[in-house]
Amino acid sequence: xxxxxxxxxxxxxxxxxxxxxxxxxxxxxxxxxxxxxxxxxxxxxxxxxxxxxxxxxxxxxxxxxxxxxxxxxxxxxxxxxxxxxxxxxxxxxxxxxxxxxxxxxxxxxxxxxxxxxxxxxxxxxxxxxxxxxxxxxxxxxxxxxxxxxxxxxxxxxxxxxxxxxxxxxxxxxxxxxxxxxxxxxxxxxxxxxxxxxxxxxxxxxxxxxxxxxxxxxxxxxxxxxxxx
Numbered sequence: 353x354x355x356x357x358x359x360x361x362x363x364x365x366x367x368x369x370x371x372x373x374x375x376x377x378x379x380x381x382x383x384x385x386x387x388x389x390x391x392x393x394x395x396x397x398x399x400x401x402x403x404x405x406x407x408x409x410x411x412x413x414x415x416x417x418x419x420x421x422x423x424x425x426x427x428x429x430x431x432x433x434x435x436x437x438x439x440x441x442x443x444x445x446x447x448x449x450x451x452x453x454x455x456x457x458x459x460x461x462x463x464x465x466x467x468x469x470x471x472x473x474x475x476x477x478x479x480x481x482x483x484x485x486x487x488x489x490x491x492x493x494x495x496x497x498x499x500x501x502x503x504x505x506x507x508x509x510x511x512x513x514x515x516x517x518x519x520x521x522x523x524x525x526x527x528x529x530x531x532x533x534x535x536x537x538x539x540x541x542x543x544x545x546x547x548x549x550x551x552x553x554x555x556x557x558x559x560x561x562x563x564x565x566x567x568x569x570x571x572x573x574x575x576x577x578x579x580x
Contacts, residue, residue: 354403357511360426362400364473373400373463377455382446388429389444395433398460401425404450405512405529408442409538419539421481422447422529424511431474434460447529492541495579498550500540503579505560509569516568524561525569 356363362370379402382388388399391410405424409417420442423429433440434457455463464471491500509525516526531539537547554560559575561568569575 354425356426357424360424361428361473361477362402362426365470369467369470372466373455374453376459376463377453380452380454382450382452384446384448386446386450387443388446388450388452389440389442391441391443392439395430395437395440395457397457398431398434398455399429399444400453400455401427401429402451402453405447406444406450407447407531407535408444410442417535417538418541419531419535422508422511422531428474428477430457431460432478433457435464435474447531497540497542497546498553499579500542501536501547501550502554502575504536504539505554505567505569506572506575506579508567509572509575513569518570522570525572527567527569530565530567 365373377400380399382404388406401423403425405422406427406429407422408420408429410420412418423444429444429452430440464474491503495503505527508527508529508531512529513525513527516524518524533544533547533551537544540547542550551560551562554575555562557571557574559569559571559578561570
């Protein structure tokens with residue numbers, strides 16, 4: 353199993369809670385590009401990521417995807433539909449090879465009923481997601497496309513960044529998650545052309561470096577300042 357993201361659902365479980373959850377499901381593997389969930393379908397099962405990263409997204413009425421979130425090892429997916437019994441509100445697709453613990457909706461609810469502490473973890477997690485959604489709505493009104501791109505790059509660097517030493521000896525951050533410009537555009541709520549222009553602006557400042565399936569942040573503090 354890959355290292356869990358700090359603060360993720362699985363990382364917050366005790367060994368006993370994790371063992372009980374694992375006993376209720378089975379491990380499934382997905383290739384890059386595979387769909388785990390489809391928006392609008394019935395909530396048959398819940399996924400807990402053990403390895404790999406996925407994107408949650410919804411389709412625009414006018415076409416294209418609105419990227420809602422990127423989740424990594426330790427995240428739980430599909431829990432809202434399992435809890436309220438409503439159709440899934442988003443699709444989930446593997447960004448890279450993924451291994452997940454698949455637990456039926458009924459077994460997941462039984463697990464929560466057996467572990468009151470885990471129910472509190474779910475409540476806190478959902479509250480955090482709602483706060484994050486509120487913050488992003490504020491961002492759309494306060495920042496232009498370049499500012500929103502800078503914010504998402506800061507998030508990616510903090511969550512999925514590894515140290516990268518340049519030829520000059522300076523330490524930068526390489527983002528290990530490969531998102532296309534279309535996916536980044538869907539995340540910041542802008543056109544692909546606007547995102548491309550924003551990336552050119554950030555490159556011109558020397559804050560980032562981009563290449564084929566490569567994104568390096570050379571000045572994370574500058575990005576943070578621009579994202580405020």
